Amino acid sequence: MYQLSQDALAYIDSCAEELIALEKRLCQIPAPSRREQKRAEFCKEWLEKAGAKGVYIDEAWNVVFPVHAEGSQQLTLFTAHMDTVFPDMEPMPMEERDGRLYCPGAGDDTASVATLLLLARYLITRNIQPEKGFLLVCNSCEESEGNLAGIRQIMKDYAGRIQECYIFDGLYNQVVNWPLAVFKFKVTVKAEGGHAYLNFGNASAVACTAGMIHEIYQMKIPEGCKSSYNVGVWSGGEVPNGIAQHSEFLVEMRSQLNENLEILRQNFLQIVKKYQDQGRWEIQVEPIGSLPGKEGVDPVVQGRIDEKVREILEHYCEGKTIFRSGAGDINIPMSMGVPGISLCAYKVEGVHTREEYIELDTLQTALTVNMTVMLSCLE
Numbered sequence: 001m002y003q004l005s006q007d008a009l010a011y012i013d014s015c016a017e018e019l020i021a022l023e024k025r026l027c028q029i030p031a032p033s034r035r036e037q038k039r040a041e042f043c044k045e046w047l048e049k050a051g052a053k054g055v056y057i058d059e060a061w062n063v064v065f066p067v068h069a070e071g072s073q074q075l076t077l078f079t080a081h082m083d084t085v086f087p088d089m090e091p092m093p094m095e096e097r098d099g100r101l102y103c104p105g106a107g108d109d110t111a112s113v114a115t116l117l118l119l120a121r122y123l124i125t126r127n128i129q130p131e132k133g134f135l136l137v138c139n140s141c142e143e144s145e146g147n148l149a150g151i152r153q154i155m156k157d158y159a160g161r162i163q164e165c166y167i168f169d170g171l172y173n174q175v176v177n178w179p180l181a182v183f184k185f186k187v188t189v190k191a192e193g194g195h196a197y198l199n200f201g202n203a204s205a206v207a208c209t210a211g212m213i214h215e216i217y218q219m220k221i222p223e224g225c226k227s228s229y230n231v232g233v234w235s236g237g238e239v240p241n242g243i244a245q246h247s248e249f250l251v252e253m254r255s256q257l258n259e260n261l262e263i264l265r266q267n268f269l270q271i272v273k274k275y276q277d278q279g280r281w282e283i284q285v286e287p288i289g290s291l292p293g294k295e296g297v298d299p300v301v302q303g304r305i306d307e308k309v310r311e312i313l314e315h316y317c318e319g320k321t322i323f324r325s326g327a328g329d330i331n332i333p334m335s336m337g338v339p340g341i342s343l344c345a346y347k348v349e350g351v352h353t354r355e356e357y358i359e360l361d362t363l364q365t366a367l368t369v370n371m372t373v374m375l376s377c378l379e
């Protein structure tokens with residue numbers, strides 16, 4: 001395993017209080033997806049004060065710090081997302097209690113941004129020039145509203161030049177190395193309706209969506225990998241004595257394999273078509289989001305990254321590392337054949353709730369792990 005130098009360890013030690021202060025400062029800068037401007041400006045200024053040259057904010061509001069990256073076709077990307085899942089544009093309540101920092105977004109993914117900034121300063125102050133070049137990015141738009149616009153912009157601007165990517169995001173001891181392919185649809189049904197008694201037998205929008213949803217839940221999961229589907233939202237009708245004229249639902253499908261997701265998608269559309277063909281209802285299907293799954297990633301390189309990160313995590317954290325599938329920034333590089341991993345080494349609970357907190361004494365561990373991961377890429 002890559003061993004940190006005495007100098008790196010001393011640097012990490014010297015950052016203990018600053019890391020917590022920086023985390024708190026960042027937490028207090030509102031950054032809903034697509035409105036990360038203030039946090040982005042803070043990160044850029046922080047980096048510049050630390051001596052960074054060439055930092056810029058791109059059109060997606062990513063803060064990009066290229067390190068010896070010019071002309072390189074073999075860049076390593078390190079990234080942590082600035083945005084939070086909540087829409088609040090006022091600083092959110094923050095409280096330190098029992099060694100924990102409570103604040104929505106504290107762990108997802110603000111603390112990772114704080115570690116990334118401190119890693120950047122280490123590279124700057126030690127004048128480390130990675131031979132193949134690094135890209136350090138505080139990225140935007142990871143949460144659902146953002147539709148991964150930040151990482152998409154990076155992969156577009158550095159098309160074909162990124163060789164590996166390390167995403168500092170997730171849950172303690174868990175890594176995501178297999179992004180899920182995702183499809184989301186909204187189905188809207190309009191029907192004739194009428195009086196529940198006098199017009200009994202008229203087409204009902206609720207009966208239609210109920211039938212479709214029932215059939216969706218009969219769909220078989222294609223063999224070969226884990227997949228899932230879910231109708232998470234369903235509404236319709238207005239009054240008990242009126243035949244429903246309107247009903248709608250949202251359905252989401254996920255799979256580890258693009259081709260299996262495609263089977264589910266086709267089966268779902270078949271069900272909708274069956275109801276459309278009956279001509280009793282006006283049915284609309286609208287795609288409301290999709291994520292590409294893993295495609296063309298070299299399994300040998302991926303295996304090497306997995307093993308390296310597992311070793312580092314198991315050295316510094318408690319327990320075994322769990323490898324799992326997930327959806328997020330990792331989807332975009334890995335759908336383009338770039339091997340990558342998403343990891344987190346601080347303890348966080350209540351992600352995507354207003355009760356979210358991190359265990360402050362694990363922040364140093366995360367800084368150590370992230371530093372080890374980053375510096376191991378110099379070799």
Ligand SMILES: [Zn+2]
Nearest residue numbers: 085108143352
């Ligand atoms: Zn999140």
